[in-house]
Amino acid sequence: MRLLRHLQHWLRGSGPRLQVADVVPKTNSIRQWTDTFPWAKLVEAVEQSCASRFPKRAPGGRHPIPTRVLLALELLKHEVGASDEAICERLRTDVAVMYACGLDEVQLDSPQEHFVLPETLAQFRSRLDDALMDELLALQAAAAMDEGLVSPAHLLVDTFPAEQGSQRVTDATTLYKAQKKSSNSSCPSRSTAPPEQPH
Amino acid sequence: MRCFGRQCRGQGKIFVKLVRQTETQLLALGDSIAALAQEAHQALQEAPHLSAAKRERLANALRTAQEAHQQISTQSRQLTQGKKLPHCKIVNAYDPTIAPIMKGKSNCPAQFGRKPGIMSEPTAGFIFACAVPVGNPTDPSYVVPLVDKVQHAIARVGGPTTPAIHSVAGDLGVNDAALRQALHDRGILSVGIPKTVEPINPEPSPADIGHLLNEAGVHRKRTPYQVQLACACGYSRPVVESHIATLLTRGAGQLRYKGPHGAVVQLGMTVMAHNAAALVRIRQQRLSKRAQKFRRLLGLRCRKVN
Numbered sequence: 001m002r003l004l005r006h007l008q009h010w011l012r013g014s015g016p017r018l019q020v021a022d023v024v025p026k027t028n029s030i031r032q033w034t035d036t037f038p039w040a041k042l043v044e045a046v047e048q049s050c051a052s053r054f055p056k057r058a059p060g061g062r063h064p065i066p067t068r069v070l071l072a073l074e075l076l077k078h079e080v081g082a083s084d085e086a087i088c089e090r091l092r093t094d095v096a097v098m099y100a101c102g103l104d105e106v107q108l109d110s111p112q113e114h115f116v117l118p119e120t121l122a123q124f125r126s127r128l129d130d131a132l133m134d135e136l137l138a139l140q141a142a143a144a145m146d147e148g149l150v151s152p153a154h155l156l157v158d159t160f161p162a163e164q165g166s167q168r169v170t171d172a173t174t175l176y177k178a179q180k181k182s183s184n185s186s187c188p189s190r191s192t193a194p195p196e197q198p199h
Numbered sequence: 200m201r202c203f204g205r206q207c208r209g210q211g212k213i214f215v216k217l218v219r220q221t222e223t224q225l226l227a228l229g230d231s232i233a234a235l236a237q238e239a240h241q242a243l244q245e246a247p248h249l250s251a252a253k254r255e256r257l258a259n260a261l262r263t264a265q266e267a268h269q270q271i272s273t274q275s276r277q278l279t280q281g282k283k284l285p286h287c288k289i290v291n292a293y294d295p296t297i298a299p300i301m302k303g304k305s306n307c308p309a310q311f312g313r314k315p316g317i318m319s320e321p322t323a324g325f326i327f328a329c330a331v332p333v334g335n336p337t338d339p340s341y342v343v344p345l346v347d348k349v350q351h352a353i354a355r356v357g358g359p360t361t362p363a364i365h366s367v368a369g370d371l372g373v374n375d376a377a378l379r380q381a382l383h384d385r386g387i388l389s390v391g392i393p394k395t396v397e398p399i400n401p402e403p404s405p406a407d408i409g410h411l412l413n414e415a416g417v418h419r420k421r422t423p424y425q426v427q428l429a430c431a432c433g434y435s436r437p438v439v440e441s442h443i444a445t446l447l448t449r450g451a452g453q454l455r456y457k458g459p460h461g462a463v464v465q466l467g468m469t470v471m472a473h474n475a476a477a478l479v480r481i482r483q484q485r486l487s488k489r490a491q492k493f494r495r496l497l498g499l500r501c502r503k504v505n
Contacts, residue, residue, distance in 0.1 A: 160314070
């Protein structure tokens with residue numbers, strides 16, 4: 001109910017309610033994937049970390065989007081290989097994604113004019129830090145060990161290269177711009193005076 | 200691919216003259232930056248309408264930019280005058296933590312980026328810990344922090360029997376005497392780390408097992424059976440490449456989030472998504488024969504999914 005109250009600006013409606021768990025089959029890959037996470041512990045860890053680092057300055061204001069929804073969207077993004085926009089869009093239309101976000105029921109006739117904005121997801125991401133990421137991974141590993149599914153007895157270690165994919169200034173970009181500038185400066189008449197059109 | 204250095208593949212053109220000319224212009228342009236930065240600092244301190252926190256934040260940003268310019272200009276002068284650059288040079292003006300990765304493909308330009316490390320189990324590929332260090336440190340420096348992270352996770356297990364790390368296996372890159380000693384001090388076998396290019400014997404004789412236990416000094420902590428499993432694990436070490444390949448298919452090979460913090464978040468989320476998929480495979484018993492056998496030997500149960 002707490003989740004529903006927080007997202008009621010999106011889920012408001014008067015029609016029949018759709019039970020998400022009844023719609024998503026148990027064999028659905030996203031449902032099976034979702035059921036492996038210890039959500040309560042993960043959400044608690046995120047909320048504790050954020051509360052200590054970003055204390056609420058003033059009471060009041062709109063209720064925040066639940067941590068469970070944002071965390072699930074961020075994880076699901078890496079599972080399905082979607083962008084922020086795509087995963088936020090799927091939350092509106094895909095019932096399996098709603099299940100992954102912990103939504104129990106939705107209104108069928110809701111206008112769905114509002115949804116989780118990609119900017120909100122980026123903001124949530126910026127609040128995660130190194131220690132919290134290690135904590136989340138440790139919680140997941142501890143839950144799996146508790147269930148007896150995995151054992152840390154024998155471990156393998158390796159490294160791999162990961163290219164930084166940001167579209168920022170690099171040597172190649174600088175060189176390209178310099179080349180372009182050089183070619184422009186060598187023939188200034190082209191940039192200043194356009195060629196006359198033949199009559 | 201963003202690359203640096205000699206082009207060994209393809210028809211690469213290097214405009215040395217153009218780079219030198221541009222470099223001179225850019226350095227001349229940047230000469231006034233130091234004086235301008237000083238003026239900006241003074242103006243910032245005298246700005247009455249800014250709060251103290253905002254003033255501090257802006258001053259930090261200005262200081263960082265000033266330092267970055269200084270480093271880049273020094274590096275640029277060295278590069279164009281034919282001097283060899285030090286190992287970790289700046290390859291991105293906005294993120295000095297990115298380094299050339301001296302790893303991966305041979306006979307091709309070095310990639311720019313980061314070098315994450317993972318510690319996984321050999322059956323289903325569940326990743327217990329990951330690390331994204333700044334720059335390009337040596338491979339052995341990854342192991343102890345990763346072991347610490349796994350032990351931190353183990354400390355969270357609340358059951359009658361606490362699991363323990365018996366052995367760590369790696370490639371020839373992590374073969375380091377100090378690292379072996381550090382692992383032995385913690386009661387962890389290092390038989391899975393090769394000393395030569397020859398493959399590890401997966402079925403050591405009892406005499407070999409005794410010798411390995413004596414050498415590691417863990418006679419009372421580890422049993423011969425655990426040594427046998429450690430050797431088998433070391434022999435199967437290349438399976439970690441498949442775990443890495445799975446991460447790469449999830450986009451871990453290209454870091455899209457900004458800065459070192461973004462890299463940690465992206466890799467962490469990717470690893471968690473990968474782990475969940477591995478747990479689904481374990482629950483559904485969709486494992487290879489080798490993984491099933493290893494799980495039987497480790498005494499891990501498989502729940503039947505109806």
